Amino acid sequence: MKLIYEKSQPGRRASAIPRHEGLPAPDVPEQLRRARPPRLPEVPEFELVRHFTELSTRNFGIDTGFYPLGSCTMKYNPRVNERLAGLPGFAQLHPLQEDEGAQGALELEWRLQEILAEVTGLDAVSLQPAAGSQGELTGLMLVRAHFEHAGESAQRRKVVIPDTAHGTNPASVTMSGYELTHVKTDPRGNVDVDDLRGKVDEHTAALMLTNPSTLGLFDENIEEIERIFHGAGALMYYDGANLNAVCGISRPGDMGFDIVHINLHKTFSQPHGGGGPGGGPIAVRKLLEPFLPVPAVICRGDGGFGLDFDRPRSIGKVRGFTGPFGVFVRSYAYIRMYGPRLREMSEAAVLNANYVLARVKDAYDLPFDRLCMHEFVLSARRLKRSHGTSALDVAKRLMDYGFHPPTIYFPLIVAEALMIEPTETETKETLDAFCEALLAIAREAAESPELLKEAPHGRPVGRLDEVRAARQPLVKYGFEEHPELEAERRPLAAEAPKGV
Amino acid sequence: MTHPFLALTDRDREEMLRTIGVTTVDELFRDIPAAMRLGRPLDLEPALSEQELSAHLAELAARNVDTTRELSFLGAGIYDHYVPAVVDTVLQRGEFLTAYTPYQPEMSQGVLQSIFEYQTAICELTGMDVSNASGYDGTTVSADACYIAKHATGKRTIVVTEATNPQVRQVVKTYAPGFGLEVVEVPHHAGTTDLDELRRAAEGAAAVIFQQPNFFGCLEPAPELAAAANEAEALAIAHVDPLSLGVLEAPGHYGCAIALGEGQGAGNVPSYGGPHYGFLAARQEFIRRMPGRIVGETVDAAGERGYVLTLQTREQHIRREKATSNITTNQTLLALGGLVYLTWLGPQGLRDVGETCLSLSAYAKRQLQERAGLELVFPERTTFKEFAMRVGRNARDVIRAARARGVHPGYALGRDYEGLDDVLLVAVTEKRTPAEIDRLADVLAEVAQ
Numbered sequence: 001m002k003l004i005y006e007k008s009q010p011g012r013r014a015s016a017i018p019r020h021e022g023l024p025a026p027d028v029p030e031q032l033r034r035a036r037p038p039r040l041p042e043v044p045e046f047e048l049v050r051h052f053t054e055l056s057t058r059n060f061g062i063d064t065g066f067y068p069l070g071s072c073t074m075k076y077n078p079r080v081n082e083r084l085a086g087l088p089g090f091a092q093l094h095p096l097q098e099d100e101g102a103q104g105a106l107e108l109e110w111r112l113q114e115i116l117a118e119v120t121g122l123d124a125v126s127l128q129p130a131a132g133s134q135g136e137l138t139g140l141m142l143v144r145a146h147f148e149h150a151g152e153s154a155q156r157r158k159v160v161i162p163d164t165a166h167g168t169n170p171a172s173v174t175m176s177g178y179e180l181t182h183v184k185t186d187p188r189g190n191v192d193v194d195d196l197r198g199k200v201d202e203h204t205a206a207l208m209l210t211n212p213s214t215l216g217l218f219d220e221n222i223e224e225i226e227r228i229f230h231g232a233g234a235l236m237y238y239d240g241a242n243l244n245a246v247c248g249i250s251r252p253g254d255m256g257f258d259i260v261h262i263n264l265h266k267t268f269s270q271p272h273g274g275g276g277p278g279g280g281p282i283a284v285r286k287l288l289e290p291f292l293p294v295p296a297v298i299c300r301g302d303g304g305f306g307l308d309f310d311r312p313r314s315i316g317k318v319r320g321f322t323g324p325f326g327v328f329v330r331s332y333a334y335i336r337m338y339g340p341r342l343r344e345m346s347e348a349a350v351l352n353a354n355y356v357l358a359r360v361k362d363a364y365d366l367p368f369d370r371l372c373m374h375e376f377v378l379s380a381r382r383l384k385r386s387h388g389t390s391a392l393d394v395a396k397r398l399m400d401y402g403f404h405p406p407t408i409y410f411p412l413i414v415a416e417a418l419m420i421e422p423t424e425t426e427t428k429e430t431l432d433a434f435c436e437a438l439l440a441i442a443r444e445a446a447e448s449p450e451l452l453k454e455a456p457h458g459r460p461v462g463r464l465d466e467v468r469a470a471r472q473p474l475v476k477y478g479f480e481e482h483p484e485l486e487a488e489r490r491p492l493a494a495e496a497p498k499g500v
Numbered sequence: 501m502t503h504p505f506l507a508l509t510d511r512d513r514e515e516m517l518r519t520i521g522v523t524t525v526d527e528l529f530r531d532i533p534a535a536m537r538l539g540r541p542l543d544l545e546p547a548l549s550e551q552e553l554s555a556h557l558a559e560l561a562a563r564n565v566d567t568t569r570e571l572s573f574l575g576a577g578i579y580d581h582y583v584p585a586v587v588d589t590v591l592q593r594g595e596f597l598t599a600y601t602p603y604q605p606e607m608s609q610g611v612l613q614s615i616f617e618y619q620t621a622i623c624e625l626t627g628m629d630v631s632n633a634s635g636y637d638g639t640t641v642s643a644d645a646c647y648i649a650k651h652a653t654g655k656r657t658i659v660v661t662e663a664t665n666p667q668v669r670q671v672v673k674t675y676a677p678g679f680g681l682e683v684v685e686v687p688h689h690a691g692t693t694d695l696d697e698l699r700r701a702a703e704g705a706a707a708v709i710f711q712q713p714n715f716f717g718c719l720e721p722a723p724e725l726a727a728a729a730n731e732a733e734a735l736a737i738a739h740v741d742p743l744s745l746g747v748l749e750a751p752g753h754y755g756c757a758i759a760l761g762e763g764q765g766a767g768n769v770p771s772y773g774g775p776h777y778g779f780l781a782a783r784q785e786f787i788r789r790m791p792g793r794i795v796g797e798t799v800d801a802a803g804e805r806g807y808v809l810t811l812q813t814r815e816q817h818i819r820r821e822k823a824t825s826n827i828t829t830n831q832t833l834l835a836l837g838g839l840v841y842l843t844w845l846g847p848q849g850l851r852d853v854g855e856t857c858l859s860l861s862a863y864a865k866r867q868l869q870e871r872a873g874l875e876l877v878f879p880e881r882t883t884f885k886e887f888a889m890r891v892g893r894n895a896r897d898v899i900r901a902a903r904a905r906g907v908h909p910g911y912a913l914g915r916d917y918e919g920l921d922d923v924l925l926v927a928v929t930e931k932r933t934p935a936e937i938d939r940l941a942d943v944l945a946e947v948a949q
Contacts, residue, residue: 001609004617004843015584015849017856020934024866026747026858029882032719034749037847038624048586048843052614056593059610063594072600076505080550082592085771088568089561095578095773096911097565098899104563105772118543130636130774131829133816141678171816171826175647176678180821218531248542250532265829273591273833274599274611275633275793277775280829293674316674320577320639320667320762321773333557339547341503347525348506354528355516371520371528395604405604410817427507428516459606461806469798469810473787475630476620487803497817498603500828 001058001460004041004051005477014045039479058460059274060404066430068356070375070407070419071166071214071500073244073266078337081269081330090329095321099306106305109297109322112332116283119335119342120240120260121253124289127281127297127323132241133168134318135261135280136208138293139237140176141315142259142284143206145291146235149313156205156234162191164215164411166241166500169208178205185413189217189368193224200232210239211255212246212373214411214419214500216353226256235259235288241500243267244423245350245374248343258285268331279327293318348424349374352431356422359435363442367414375421377414384416389445391416392495393452397444400457401437407499419499503547567770570903571936573864575886575927576715576911577638577665578773579765581743581853582931583841587767590840591833601793601828605808611832612807615795618839625745625842626759627752628781633793634835635827638762639671641778642709642739644791644825645758646672648782649707649735650679651789651824657681657705661698661725663688663714664739666916672709681706691718691878691888693725702732707757711739712748716913716925717861717886718878723754730755742766742779742838744884746850747858758782765929767841768834777831777838788814791825793832853930857885861928864937868926871941874948877923886927888913888920892949895924901947907940 043051061067067074085091093105113125129135140159147153159178161169164185173180181199186192191209200207207229212218219225229236238257244267252260264270264279272278284292294314295307307322338345350373357366357376365379380391395405395418407419422431444451456462468488502509508516517523529537548556567580574580591597595610602608602615615633622631635641646658658676660669662685669685676683684705686698693710702708708729712722722738729736737758738751743765751759764776782790788811796810816823845853861883868874868889877888891898895912902909914921928937 001613003613003620005620013846013848014586014844015846015852017845017849017852017930018933019852019856020859020863023859023934024862026855027862027882028747028858029719031723032721032748032882034745034747034851035753037851038621038745038750040621040624040845040847040850041843042846042848043843045586045844048840049589051843052590052840053593055610055614056590056595057610058613059595059599060607061595061598063598067600069600069603074598074600077598078505078550080554082597084554084557084561086588087558087561088566089558089564090566091769091771092566092568092580093564093772094567094572094574094580094770094908096574096576097772097908098903101565101570101903101908102772104560107563108557108560115544121538130640130831131827133826133828134636134640137675137678137826141674144677167816167818167820167823168826168828170821171819171823174821174823175675175826177680218529220531222536223533246532249529249538250536251538254538255536263829271597271833272600272829273831274596274608274836275601275615275832276830277834278829279775317639317667317670318674319671319774320637324636324774324776325772326775329557333553336545336548336553336556337505337550338503339544340541341547342542342544344503344506347528348508350528351508351513351516351520351525354520358520371522371531373528373531396606399604399606404607407603424506428512456606460609461606461804462800462802464605464800464806464808465798466808466810469796469808470813473630473794473810474797475787475794475810476616476623485797485799485803485805487799487801496812499600500817 003477007043007047008041010042012042012044014043014048065402066426066434067404068406068420068422069404069499070421071241073421073423075269075423076425077269077271081333084333085326085329103305106297108332109328110299110305112328113297115335116262116281119247120283121251122260122283123286124292125281125283126292127328128293128319129280129282130319130324131278132261132263132280133172135282136168136172137175138318139259139261139282140172140178142288142291143235145315146288147205156203158204160199160204160207163413164213169239189215190219190221191225193221196228200228204232204234206235206237208237208239210242212242215368215377216372216375217368217370218373222255241266245346247346249346264327264331269334270327270330277324277327279324291315297322345424352422352424352426356420356431356435360438363439375419378418379414380416380418383445387445387449389449389452391418394418394441396455397441397452398437399459400455403434403437409495410497410500570906570908572908573910573926573940574908576925577762578770579927579929580931581765581929583767583769584844586844587837587840591837596836602809605806609806612795614836614839616797616807618835621839621842622779622781625742626781627750628759629784630787631781632790633795634831635778635780635792636831637774637776637778639668641760641780642668643672643675644780645737645760646681647679648786648789650681653706655704655706658683658707659686659701659705660709661686661693663693663716664709664711665715668739691716691881692720695724698725699728702729702734705734707735707737709737709739713741713744713884716878716888717883718881726755743853747854763838767837775831775834777834789824792827792830856930860932861885861887863934864928867937867941868944872945874944885929886925889924889926890922891924892922894921898924898948902943905943907943909940909944
């Protein structure tokens with residue numbers, strides 16, 4: 001398919017901009033004036049609409065079909081939320097409007113904070129972080145501020161992370177200036193407590209843990225872990241990527257965590273838009289509240305709502321304004337349609353995952369043979385050994401059956417990992433069709449492995465040469481000099497995590 | 501009653517539990533220790549139907565005074581530019597709206613190609629070689645750029661001009677300690693950055709961040725600022741308004757290493773501060789230090805052209821603690837809005853928007869001086885779409901009084917700058933009309949001194 005730049009013809013345009021007679025002429029000093037215009041596309045409006053409509057048909061969303069991408073919680077995105085976020089009172093509201101002119105927005109933010117505090121079992125919330133990984137970084141800044149205040153920041157330099165963690169956790173640790181301590185996973189898929197004991201001491205600032213973990217398992221040692229960290233005077237950070245498993249059932253605050261980030265684009269249904277936006281609010285225990293980002297959204301004594309910038313111990317700002325407000329509208333709306341019934345949402349997510357697991361586990365390998373939470377991790381290691389077909393091949397073949405593949409090659413401790421998260425959204429019929437496909441693919445691997453290795457069939461493109469893309473990066477259109485690439489004979493795709 | 505977003509019937513549940521080999525849903529949660537169970541319903545208000553929810557949110561929305569209900573000259577980083585209908589049309593396509601990050605390229609050519617087109621548009625706008633797929637907003641991409649500068653230069657100081665958006669400076673300062681960086685601010689002189697001070701501060705610095713047009717709306721001598729940074733071997737980082745780049749020179753054409761900014765004005769509604777997209781583009785030499793997603797062109801085995809996430813060895817899911825950034829979720833949908841908007845504009849439309857902003861704001865300056873009797877704070881400076889006016893008394897009082905007359909006259913600069921309590925920052929986009937500007941002048945004539 002052509003690029004929009006390849007459809008461009010000089011002299012065409014889709015826009016008409018108001019010009020006014022009798023105004024001062026536009027004036028820019030010569031040395032600051034643009035010399036050569038940017039080569040933006042020149043197309044009429046209907047060509048624009050057709051181009052992007054065609055592009056959309058080459059994309060797959062949760063609206064298109066089942067999307068069991070592990071750790072990403074691809075659930076239904078209610079359409080009413082789009083309508084509500086688009087109300088002029090929200091969409092056209094300037095973020096620097098005086099508080100008196102933004103009472104509805106501030107009340108919505110305050111109500112969402114209260115809800116997230118109740119769901120996480122913690123005391124105070126900041127909505128400001130723009131995504132989960134920014135929530136992590138903000139949380140680690142709070143850890144630092146806390147220990148600076150306590151006079152222990154020079155001593156506490158280490159953050160403990162299990163080997164199942166999302167890659168964002170170690171990256172956030174480095175970006176916040178901390179040092180990493182790795183901890184192993186035990187044979188049941190829990191954090192290895194014996195390994196942990198020797199690694200947590202007066203130099204430890206915090207633990208970062210996802211619970212249920214990226215293996216989809218609730219850590220059976222969580223009470224012991226809590227004793228170890230709080231016993232050493234360290235804080236506990238909860239990566240909320242998997243919160244969809246436990247809403248209304250068990251709360252991070254009750255598990256002992258001091259800081260939690262919530263992925264609004266996972267658990268609370270902000271559409272992920274092909275990569276974003278997201279929202280990564282953080283909830284904290286009372287002792288960390290003074291350090292939260294400014295401004296704080298508060299309920300004033302007179303019943304009105306306002307922004308409070310006067311927080312002398314705040315870490316500062318991590319993003320503009322109060323955060324991605326449109327995301328808050330959608331997540332608030334979503335939660336209000338569930339209320340206390342959020343528990344049913346999590347129950348259905350866990351039931352669906354266990355059902356799929358039970359139906360397919362004999363055809364693949366299950367590294368930790370336990371009931372799962374909202375997702376589970378299979379291994380295609382036996383298929384690979386016996387038939388030479390990898391997790392990647394299974395993933396690509398699933399496309400032929402009309403499903404988006406699961407997350408693959410993650411978590412890193414499971415060879416040939418397939419990480420499957422059905423979410424609460426799906427009907428039993430859809431789950432059954434997916435199970436049948438996974439079972440059929442396991443049979444195909446034995447009988448006609450080339451069906452897997454050559455998959456997908458009938459997508460707009462076949463497997464793409466990722467090695468070449470990385471070796472000779474071509475990251476923008478080159479206009480007259482744009483090269484025409486030809487296929488090379490080489491293995492195409494690297495085995496790297498795809499998902500999360 | 502089955503919830504509208506849930507699918508299982510009682511019979512489904514029974515069959516599924518039987519297949520799993522348990523008798524109740526509760527048993528599935530047996531790994532959770534009793535002491536950690538909530539043991540009561542969440543203390544939340546009861547579930548609402550879609551109809552009830554819509555009424556509730558309409559009521560909240562009605563208590564906001566948005567730019568359709570009040571004539572607004574408020575800018576200061578977020579602008580009331582026109583967003584054409586085609587943006588909504590494209591962004592509401594479920595295939596774009598409800599997709600995750602394009603990890604599986606065969607399922608995601610639509611979003612991947614659109615990001616490639618977006619990267620091209622951003623490179624064209626800024627005169628740079630490589631753009632990422634977007635960052636959270638104009639503040640966080642500035643912090644990202646500091647991380648690039650730290651690793652590219654090995655130096656530990658970031659210089660940022662005082663005339664740069666205060667929120668950008670605050671976010672950079674919040675991130676800096678974790679990066680092991682110090683932040684130094686350079687003052688302005690009569691509305692633009694003091695070049696001598698900048699030269700002194702840039703010595704030994706990793707980067708110099710400036711804004712063009714700056715927070716006061718004034719045009720900086722940007723080529724000279726970039727040259728000062730380059731002489732000191734610090735990276736020159738320009739924070740630019742995308743809508744100015746049809747009339748103002750691109751940072752890549754006057755020696756900047758990195759160009760970045762807030763994308764909101766180009767294709768996103770204000771939405772009380774987000775979600776929007778931040779753009780970040782750099783010269784080729786920084787390609788392997790870029791944060792976040794980058795899409796590259798390649799081919800499949802049959803020679804068919806296609807697009808993939810590339811240079812992923814920079815990223816957290818592979819490189820973990822050695823990654824160039826922790827970013828994973830970005831702002832792809834909003835950046836797609838930016839691409840659609842820039843396509844709608846085309847080069848001539850971009851220039852037209854810039855020129856209309858220039859003309860209308862020049863008219864507004866004249867009217868506020870002649871009709872309202874106000875004074876420009878920086879009369880000798882050239883501006884783009886925003887400018888600072890002295891209003892004779894506390895600007896926050898003037899805002900209150902003007903709002904009572906249905907006009908939001910701008911931003912009180914005293915919120916961020918000492919000695920500017922009587923100064924209003926007035927933004928004039930192409931959405932304003934001469935008649936609306938006359939009304940602003942009349943209201944300010946009444947409420948200012």
